[in-house]
Amino acid sequence: MNFFQRMVYIVQHYGVSLLEGAATTMVIAIVCTFLGCVIGFAVGLIQTTEPGKNSGIIRRGILKIVKFVLTAYVEVFRGTPMMLQAAFIYYGTSQIFSINLGMWSAAIIIVSINTGAYMAETVRGGILSIDPGQSEGARAIGMSHFQTMLLVILPQSLRNIMPQIGNNLIINIKDTCVLSIIGTVELFFTFRSISGALYTYFEAATVTMIIYFILTFTCSRILRWIENKMDGPSSFDLATADTLAFTSGMMKYNEKTGGTH
Amino acid sequence: MDSILKIEHLVKTFGTNEVLKDIDFSVSKGEVISIIGSSGSGKSTLLRCINMLEEATGGKILYHGKNVLDKQIDEDQYRTKVGMVFQSFNLFNNYNVLDNCTIGQTHVLKRGKEEAKAKAVDYLNKVGMGQYINAKPRQLSGGQKQRVAIARALAMDPEVLLFDEPTSALDPEMVGEVLDVMKDLAKSGMTMLVVTHEMAFARDISSRVIFMSDGKIEEDGTPQQIFQSPKSERTKDFLSRFSG
Ligand SMILES: Nc1ncnc2c1ncn2[C@@H]1O[C@H](COP(=O)(O)OP(=O)(O)O)[C@@H](O)[C@H]1O
Ligand SMILES: [Mg+2]
DSSP states (O other): OOHHHHHHHHHHHHHHHHHHHHHHHHHHHHHHHHHHHHHHHHHHHHHTOOOOTTOOHHHHHHHHHHHHHHHHHHHHHHHSOHHHHHHHHHHHHHHHSOOOOOHHHHHHHHHHHHHHHHHHHHHHHHHHTSOHHHHHHHHHTTOOHHHIIIIIIHHHHHHHHHHHHHHHHHHHHHHGGGGGGGTOOSHHHHHHHHHHHHOOHHHHHHHHHHHHHHHHHHHHHHHHHHHHHHHOOSEEEEEOSOGGGTOEEEEEEETTTTEEO | OOEEEEEEEEEEEETTEEEEEEEEEEEETTOEEEEEOOTTSSHHHHHHHHTTSSOOSEEEEEETTEETTSTTSOHHHHHHHEEEEOTTOOOOTTSOHHHHHHHHHHHTSOOOHHHHHHHHHHHHHHTTOGGGTTOOGGGSOHHHHHHHHHHHHHTTOOSEEEEESTTTTSOHHHHHHHHHHHHHHHHTTOEEEEEOSOHHHHHHTOSEEEEEETTEEEEEEOHHHHHHSOOSHHHHHHHHHHHO
């Protein structure tokens, strides 16, 4: 058998395992990127909160402690390898607390917490990058801090950090491979089983790399498409004189040419 | 006279820098007050203290007799009554023109969607922006943005509207369209407090002019008094720079 025949052999005999591994990888990557974003938004939001003028010494103190704990979380999880975090949490919970995390829950907890630590910094930066005028405009019409964040600042931050969210998803697709240390049967684990069984490292690696690339490339295209959707159309409809009826008019205003056509 | 706002001994310091020094004045219903003065004299800080974007260091801001600096006062509720129009517009970039003018109504005043829309469209028509309800802020010119910002503030039915140099960020050919809207507003009886460098507006449209210098109110009077017979040397000095 030559190189290509061996690749075909792998696909024929291990295609299903590879697809299962790829599916596991994708589920973990997508779920954990999502959960990581939720964690990141929560942490980033708290870290950019300033105590209100009416908050007493106790509330200020609590906020300070919470911020300190969150900063420690971010620094520790950004500053240590995820492979060790996986081992630490997986074996730690079973040794110290006698909890046996299943393969799935362990994988999802570890990758989410890790992604959350990165996203927290991204979200913090995203919030701080929004022009303070946006929040002043909101406060000036009576919005509370919470409403200002939810309705004005976070949607704009989300749009601005979409590229980093995409980046995290792609990193997660690749980095779930470290979960093979706790026995998660994802794509990289499948690769190791195949190459171990057949001693065809080169061919198995080639096939697996192609699959990884298809996954990441497809995701980055889809994310780009979502970003464009979020931006909305580059032109808008001029409303007709009968504006109360909200029927969009015949004319279209073009942002680029700056005129109607 | 029954005043909406009464500012008493207002002081604001940034660190050791005393920016507002014992400011005293009141605003009655229907008054259009222009605040003039050179850059750095504290005009913006005064407006920002009045609608509490900055926390005053001392003194009182009485709104219908109640001091809004008291901790019990709901400051968000108060802000809906004292609208603000900024030099840099500050329209919400993530919403179109219509939503910019309804979001405060639906979320802060808890008005129904239809009522909010009707009100927004009404004010957008008044400022000549009714056709642009579907546009995003980035698709508008500066003058158009500022007119939408005025409609957004009006849609909250404020009792007083504060303007902080509303035309200073505009290209010269757009200043007129915004000033026209403000003139109409003044004529309609809106109570306005306008920080401006447009001396024609201060002289011809406002009912009262306050000249600020170095964190203090140097002179306060009718446009005739201030422009034709200013008492203070500083006022004369400042105005002479505009007559050229
Ligand atoms: N956030 C701030 N921190 C420190 N100093 C400030 C701040 N805002 C304004 N100042 C100072 O207050 C003074 C008055 O500013 P401002 O109210 O903007 O004046 P004006 O609007 O009349 O030009 C200036 O000396 C300015 O440097
Ligand atoms: Mg100013």
